[in-house]
Amino acid sequence: MSIPTVEDVARIAGISDPVIRNLNITQSYYELSQAMSKYTNGNPNWCTFAVWASKQAGQSIRKEDLKYTFDNCFHNSPEVITLIKNLREHGDIIKRFPEVKAITTFILKVLNPDAAFDYSALAVAEGNKKVFSEIGGEFARFLSIFRSNHDFTEENISNFCSAFKPGNPPVGQQMLKDAFTSYFEAGKKSAAKEKAEMILYSNLLIGYHEQTRLQPQIVKALNAAFANEDERRSRILKELLPGFWLRIRFYISKLLQLKMPLDEAIDQLLDLTKRMIRKVITEFMMTLQIPAGEMLRLGEDLKRKFPQILEQILTAKLKELLGKIDPTPDSLKESGAKDWGDLRDRIHFIADLFRSYFEHRVLYNQPFTNEQVTILKEGKIPDGKL
Numbered sequence: 001m002s003i004p005t006v007e008d009v010a011r012i013a014g015i016s017d018p019v020i021r022n023l024n025i026t027q028s029y030y031e032l033s034q035a036m037s038k039y040t041n042g043n044p045n046w047c048t049f050a051v052w053a054s055k056q057a058g059q060s061i062r063k064e065d066l067k068y069t070f071d072n073c074f075h076n077s078p079e080v081i082t083l084i085k086n087l088r089e090h091g092d093i094i095k096r097f098p099e100v101k102a103i104t105t106f107i108l109k110v111l112n113p114d115a116a117f118d119y120s121a122l123a124v125a126e127g128n129k130k131v132f133s134e135i136g137g138e139f140a141r142f143l144s145i146f147r148s149n150h151d152f153t154e155e156n157i158s159n160f161c162s163a164f165k166p167g168n169p170p171v172g173q174q175m176l177k178d179a180f181t182s183y184f185e186a187g188k189k190s191a192a193k194e195k196a197e198m199i200l201y202s203n204l205l206i207g208y209h210e211q212t213r214l215q216p217q218i219v220k221a222l223n224a225a226f227a228n229e230d231e232r233r234s235r236i237l238k239e240l241l242p243g244f245w246l247r248i249r250f251y252i253s254k255l256l257q258l259k260m261p262l263d264e265a266i267d268q269l270l271d272l273t274k275r276m277i278r279k280v281i282t283e284f285m286m287t288l289q290i291p292a293g294e295m296l297r298l299g300e301d302l303k304r305k306f307p308q309i310l311e312q313i314l315t316a317k318l319k320e321l322l323g324k325i326d327p328t329p330d331s332l333k334e335s336g337a338k339d340w341g342d343l344r345d346r347i348h349f350i351a352d353l354f355r356s357y358f359e360h361r362v363l364y365n366q367p368f369t370n371e372q373v374t375i376l377k378e379g380k381i382p383d384g385k386l
Contacts, residue, residue, distance in 0.1 A: 003035045004028045006140045013133040015379070018125035022061050023376040023386065025132045026054040026367050032139045037364065039146070039187040040199045046179075046206040047139055048363045049354065052290050054132070055367050058386060060124040060221070060284055066117045070280045074113075075104050077276070083269045107269070110236050116277045120224035124285075127217030131210050135176070142180055149187070157184045169212040179205035196358065197315040203354045204321055211347050222282060222341045236266050286340050290357075291365040298349055300336045304356040326351045 004012075012028055015021035033047035060066075074080055084103050141163075145156050161181060164173040179202040186198035286298040296302070312330070313319050325347045328334050335352040337345040357363065366373075372382035 001031055001034065003143050004031050004136070004140050005144060006137055009132065009137045009140050013129050013136075017379075018061050018121070018129075019058070019381060020376065020379055022054065022058045022125065022128055023368075023381070025128055025136070026051060026058060027373055027376060028132070028136060029054055030367055032136065032143065033364065035143050036139065036183075039183060041192070041195055042361065042364075043196060043199055043358055044203070044354075044360065044363050045183070045199065046135070046203045046210075049203070049207075049357075050131075050135075051367050052288060052363065054128060055386075056288050057124050057128045060281075061121050061128065062386070063117050063121050066280060066284060067114060069283075070113055070117075070277060071108065073276055073280065074108060074273070077272075079272055080104060080269075083265065083272060086265045087269065107236075111232060111270075111273055112235075113273070113277055116224040117281070120221045120281050123217045123221035123224065127214045127221070130217065131214060134213070135206060135210060138176060138180065142183070146184070146187070152184060152188055157181060160184075169209045170215075173209070175205045175209040179203075179209075193309050193314070196309045197313060197318050200310060200355060200358060201315065201318040201321060204318075204325070204351055207350045207354060208321075208325060208347055211343060211350065215343055218285075218346075219341050221285065222278060224277065224281060233266055233270060236269075282340060286337070290360075291362040296353075298337050298340065302332045302335045302349075302352050302356050304332065306330070306332075306356055307359040310355055310358055322351060332356060 009028065012021065012024045015024060029047045029050040033045060033051055036045040036047060037043075039045075081104075084107065087103075087107075142160060145160055146152060157180075161177045164177040166172055167174055169175060182198045182202040182205070186195050186202070189195040189198065288296040288298060290296065313322060322329055325344075327348060332352050335349055337349040339345050368376065368382070368386070369384070372384060372386070375382040
């Protein structure tokens, strides 16, 4: 298995098809993770976790099951049915439909929730590419310099770190500089606990940097339902009322400076639809499938224990970092993220995830079969579960 180069990372980031790009990003993270494992004593490095986060992002990018889940939710929601019956009182067009389900099907077509899922998928794909371009590139650069233990010299790490921008994210790269310096130092240590804490420190710094950089894309993906709201409202009105009556009601509404009953009903429907779209998108974004069939719900507390080697933290800089990002230190209590759009909430979960799964060696499993890897590297989408 070859190690991705800086040029490989740039080439993959430049793939125009977001689905094929994501598959290659996920596989590249796996290859980088494998190459880094000899310096992390077989314990997960940041790329090891990135494999499964990127694979999960792929489901959002491919919009797998999003439409089916939403449609099923919409058709069977008592709140939607109540609002549709209310709309029926004000819209002559939908009075002609024989049953409520036919009306909800018609309304769904007008609302076009697929546009929200497309918007969300685009934001996730943008974030997937953004992180890989930067952090994947830095891992590739690190591995190109530190090919063996003989390369772990002060001169090499000094030259490597000189390329990082000063300051904090989203612009600065001080966290990345400190993280790779810690990987470098860990690679030279023999004491297992000291080595483990330095690796965890590196993983957390990169995770913090990454999540800070991803904040705009995550919020954008979660808020996909809020785009083009006026256009949706206008489209519903045009479908429910003939052109003549639409013009008449506009002048009446303007003259009286009142919101018409139909407007109220449409606003209520749009608000409910927005909440339902966000709920479905959030549900898919806040799950993480990891090897051995384990599905993590990111809104729930992690159900593991810290490995013995990391139960008590001794390294001062790691304790300081955990003090900033983990409100419940040395505990998995309240590790579940209530709002994935909240950076502090998100990084708390990630801190506990990295720590509690530190010795979970199945994270090094392949994300795809050998046959799928051959096909995705040819720029095609493989068959089978991805």
